[in-house]
Amino acid sequence: MKDQSASGGGSIQDSEPVKEKSEVLLSVEGLTVDFDTPFGKLRAVNGVDFEVEAGETLAILGESGSGKSVCVQAVMGIVESPPGHVDARHIRYKGSELRDLGENQMQKIRGAEIAMVFQEPHAALDPAFTVGQQIAEVLRVHTGCSRSDGRKRARELMERVGIPSASSRLDDYPHEFSGGMCQRVMIAMALCMNPKLLIADEPTTALDVTVQAQVLELLQDLKTEMGMGLILITHDVAVAAEVADRSLVMYAGKVVESGPTVEIFTNPAHPYALGLTDAIPHLDAQVERLIPIRGAPPDPRKIPDGCAFHPRCGRALERCSAEIPVLRQVTEIRQSACHYAEEMLSEN
Amino acid sequence: MKTNLPPDSSNQTPVLRVQDVAKEFRVRSGSILTRGDGVLHALAGVDFQVYESETLGIVGESGCGKSTLARIILRLEKATSGNVYFREENLMTVPPRRLLELRRHIQMVFQDPFASLDPRMTIAEIVAEPLRIHKGLVPKGQERERSLQLLERVGLRRQDGERHPHQFSGGQRQRIGIARALASEPELLVCDEPVSALDVSVQAQILNLLQELQDELGVSYVFIAHDLSVVRQISDRVAVMYMGKIVETGPSEEVYENPLHPYTQSLLSSVPPAPGRKRRFSGLNKLEGEVPSPINPPSGCRFRTRCWKASERCADEVPDLVDRGFLHPSACHFAEPLDPGSGVGDISLVSQP
Numbered sequence: 012m013k014d015q016s017a018s019g020g021g022s023i024q025d026s027e028p029v030k031e032k033s034e035v036l037l038s039v040e041g042l043t044v045d046f047d048t049p050f051g052k053l054r055a056v057n058g059v060d061f062e063v064e065a066g067e068t069l070a071i072l073g074e075s076g077s078g079k080s081v082c083v084q085a086v087m088g089i090v091e092s093p094p095g096h097v098d099a100r101h102i103r104y105k106g107s108e109l110r111d112l113g114e115n116q117m118q119k120i121r122g123a124e125i126a127m128v129f130q131e132p133h134a135a136l137d138p139a140f141t142v143g144q145q146i147a148e149v150l151r152v153h154t155g156c157s158r159s160d161g162r163k164r165a166r167e168l169m170e171r172v173g174i175p176s177a178s179s180r181l182d183d184y185p186h187e188f189s190g191g192m193c194q195r196v197m198i199a200m201a202l203c204m205n206p207k208l209l210i211a212d213e214p215t216t217a218l219d220v221t222v223q224a225q226v227l228e229l230l231q232d233l234k235t236e237m238g239m240g241l242i243l244i245t246h247d248v249a250v251a252a253e254v255a256d257r258s259l260v261m262y263a264g265k266v267v268e269s270g271p272t273v274e275i276f277t278n279p280a281h282p283y284a285l286g287l288t289d290a291i292p293h294l295d296a297q298v299e300r301l302i303p304i305r306g307a308p309p310d311p312r313k314i315p316d317g318c319a320f321h322p323r324c325g326r327a328l329e330r331c332s333a334e335i336p337v338l339r340q341v342t343e344i345r346q347s348a349c350h351y352a353e354e355m356l357s358e359n
Numbered sequence: 360m361k362t363n364l365p366p367d368s369s370n371q372t373p374v375l376r377v378q379d380v381a382k383e384f385r386v387r388s389g390s391i392l393t394r395g396d397g398v399l400h401a402l403a404g405v406d407f408q409v410y411e412s413e414t415l416g417i418v419g420e421s422g423c424g425k426s427t428l429a430r431i432i433l434r435l436e437k438a439t440s441g442n443v444y445f446r447e448e449n450l451m452t453v454p455p456r457r458l459l460e461l462r463r464h465i466q467m468v469f470q471d472p473f474a475s476l477d478p479r480m481t482i483a484e485i486v487a488e489p490l491r492i493h494k495g496l497v498p499k500g501q502e503r504e505r506s507l508q509l510l511e512r513v514g515l516r517r518q519d520g521e522r523h524p525h526q527f528s529g530g531q532r533q534r535i536g537i538a539r540a541l542a543s544e545p546e547l548l549v550c551d552e553p554v555s556a557l558d559v560s561v562q563a564q565i566l567n568l569l570q571e572l573q574d575e576l577g578v579s580y581v582f583i584a585h586d587l588s589v590v591r592q593i594s595d596r597v598a599v600m601y602m603g604k605i606v607e608t609g610p611s612e613e614v615y616e617n618p619l620h621p622y623t624q625s626l627l628s629s630v631p632p633a634p635g636r637k638r639r640f641s642g643l644n645k646l647e648g649e650v651p652s653p654i655n656p657p658s659g660c661r662f663r664t665r666c667w668k669a670s671e672r673c674a675d676e677v678p679d680l681v682d683r684g685f686l687h688p689s690a691c692h693f694a695e696p697l698d699p700g701s702g703v704g705d706i707s708l709v710s711q712p
Binding site: 074075190191192220222223225246247249253272275276288289292293294297304305307308323 | 589593
C-alpha cells in the first residue's frame with residue numbers, strides 16, 4: 012500500500028488502449044463462500060477469480076442467488092461468520108493480503124481505501140440523523156476532524172455528487188430525500204476518504220430510469236476524475252454494457268464467462284450469456300415471442316451436477332451433466348466455462 | 360406484431376373505458392415547505408379505452424399514478440371524480456352487489472408473487488378460490504379439477520396442486536397468480552408490474568405466457584410497468600404517464616418510434632441500450648432534476664419544470680391530450696417528432712411557436 016500510490020492519478024485518463032502499466036488494485040483468486048443453514052451447507056460462491064485495475068470498471072453480472080453480492084461482501088470482510096465461511100487462495104489489495112489484517116486494520120481499509128454503495132439507499136441511511144451528520148461522521152471516524160470541518164467537507168461532497176442547494180439540505184433527514192438523492196448521499200459518503208476502489212452493489216436498481224441515467228453518469232465521471240477502480244454489481248446487461256469495460260457473468264456461484272462486456276453479449280461464448288441476450292425485450296423492436304431460458308436458476312442448496320446450467324441449456328450433451336466445465340481462456344480476451352465454447356464462437 | 364391492430368373506436372365497444380378520472384388523497388405533511396394538510400393529486404383527468412383482445416401498456420416512473428389507476432379500475436379504490444365503465448356499466452355507481460358480480464370479469468395480477476399468495480393454502484385451493492366466490496362457473500364439486508387444469512395451462516403440473524406457495528420459485532408463483540386471475544374467466548386482466556420482481560431469464564417466460572393466453576382466450580390486458588422495453592414487447596397500444604396524467608398515447612410502434620412529447624423522448628433516451636444496440640435519441644440531454652411533489656404540482660404543464668422546450672405558455676395553459684397532427688395524441692404545446700439518430704439540436708424544434 013505504499014509504493015504504487017504515486018502512479019495513480021493522471022496517466023489513466025488520457026488513453027484507453029495503452030493499459031499495460033495500470034495498477035492492479037484488487038486481486039482475488041479461488042474465492043469460495045459457504046453458509047451454514049438449517050438445511051445444510053450452502054455454497055454461495057464457488058472458486059471465483061477476478062482482478063480490478065485503477066481506472067477500470069468491472070461489472071459482476073448475475074441473477075438473484077448467483078453469488079455476485081456475496082463475492083464483494085467477502086472482499087470487504089463483511090460476511091458474517093458464522094454462518095458464513097470465506098476461503099480463498101488470496102484476496103489482495105495493492106499486494107497485501109486482506110485476510111491477514113485484523114479487524115482494526117480492516118476497518119481502516121473499508122471506507123478509506125475501498126468504499127461501497129448499496130442498492131437500497133433509504134435502508135442504508137440512519138433515519139434519526141441528518142444526512143450532513145452522517146457524512147461528517149465518516150470523516151470524523153477516519154480522520155478525527157472537527158465537527159465544523161466535517162460539515163464543510165460534507166457540503167462540498169454533496170455539491171460534487173449533484174445535490175442541489177447542498178448547504179441547506181445538509182440538515183435534512185433521509186426521508187426528505189428521494190431515492191435518487193439518497194443514492195447521491197450514499198455516493199458522497201463513499202467518496203469521503205477518496206477511496207481507490209468503489210464497489211457499487213446494484214446502485215440503480217431501485218431507481219427510475221431517468222434517475223438511473225443520472226447516477227450512472229455520476230459514477231462514471233467520478234471514476235474518471237479520481238482514477239478509481241469501480242466494481243459494479245448488477246443484474247442488468249444493459250447497465251453493465253453502459254459503464255463496464257469488462258464483465259464477469261456469474262451463474263450458481265461460479266463465473267461462467269468473462270471478457271469485454273459488449274463482446275460477451277454480442278458474441279457469447281457461453282449458452283447462459285446467449286440465453287440472457289435472447290430473453291431481453293428490446294426498446295427498438297417488438298418480436299413475436301421472446302426466447303426465454305427454460306426453468307429457473309437453481310436452488311443454491313441443490314446445484315446440478317456437471318455444468319450447473321445444463322438442465323436449462325439448449326445445447327447440453329451427456330458430457331455436460333457429468334463433467335464440470337472449468338473456466339478457461341477461449342480467445343485472447345475471453346474466458347468461458349462451457350465445454351463447447353469454441354464451437355459457439357465459431358458458429359457466429 | 361399481432362394482426363388485430365388497435366380497433367377503431369367507432370365500430371367496437373370497449374371492454375374498459377376510463378373517463379376523466381381524478382384521484383386526490385388528503386395527506387398530512389410535516390415538511391417545511393408543505394406544512395399542514397395537503398391534497399396529493401395522484402391522478403388528474405385520465406382518459407383511455409381498452410378493447411377486446413388487446414393490451415394497453417401503461418408506463419411511467421414511480422409516483423406517476425399508474426398503480427393508483429390499477430386500483431381504481433378494480434374499484435379497490437374509489438376515484439375522486441370521473442367514470443370507469445366496464446362494458447356499459449359504470450363501476451363508480453353500480454350497486455355493491457353488482458360490483459361483486461362484475462369483479463368476476465376484471466381480475467388482477469400483482470407485482471410481488473411472494474406477498475400475493477396465502478402461504479397456508481395449497482396452490483390448488485388458491486386457484487379454486489375465485490370459483491367458490493363466483494358460483495356457477497363450474498358445476499359444484501368441479502372446482503378442484505378446474506383449478507388443476509388451470510395450473511397445467513400456465514405451465515405447472517397437476518401434482519403441484521398439493522404444494523404450498525413457498526415451495527415455488529418467483530416465476531412459478533407468478534404463474535400461480537395468473538392461473539388464479541384467470542379462474543373466473545375474466546374479460547380484463549390488470550397486470551401491475553407482473554414481471555418486475557423476476558429475473559430476466561424468467562421474465563421472458565411470463566411475458567410469453569401472457570401473450571399466449573391472450574391469443575387463446577381473447578382476454579384484454581392493462582399492463583402496467585416501469586420497464587419501457589417490457590411494455591413495448593407486450594403492448595398493442597401504450598399510454599405514457601407523468602404526474603398523474605397521460606402525456607402521450609398511441610399504438611406502441613408509433614409512440615416508440617415517433618415519440619412526440621419531450622417526456623417520452625427523454626424517457627426513451629434514458630434507457631441504457633442493450634449491448635450492440637444504439638441508444639435512442641442519443642443527442643438528447645439527460646433529464647435534469649426529479650419529479651416535483653404531487654402535493655403542489657406545477658401549473659400548466661406538469662412536466663415544464665424539467666422540460667427544455669418550456670415557455671411561458673406552458674406555465675399558463677394546461678396542454679390537452681389531443682391529436683396535434685402527428686398520428687397519435689400528445690399533451691404538449693410543442694409536440695414534435697425527433698430524428699431518432701440525434702438531430703435534437705435542431706433549432707427549429709425549440710423555436711416552433
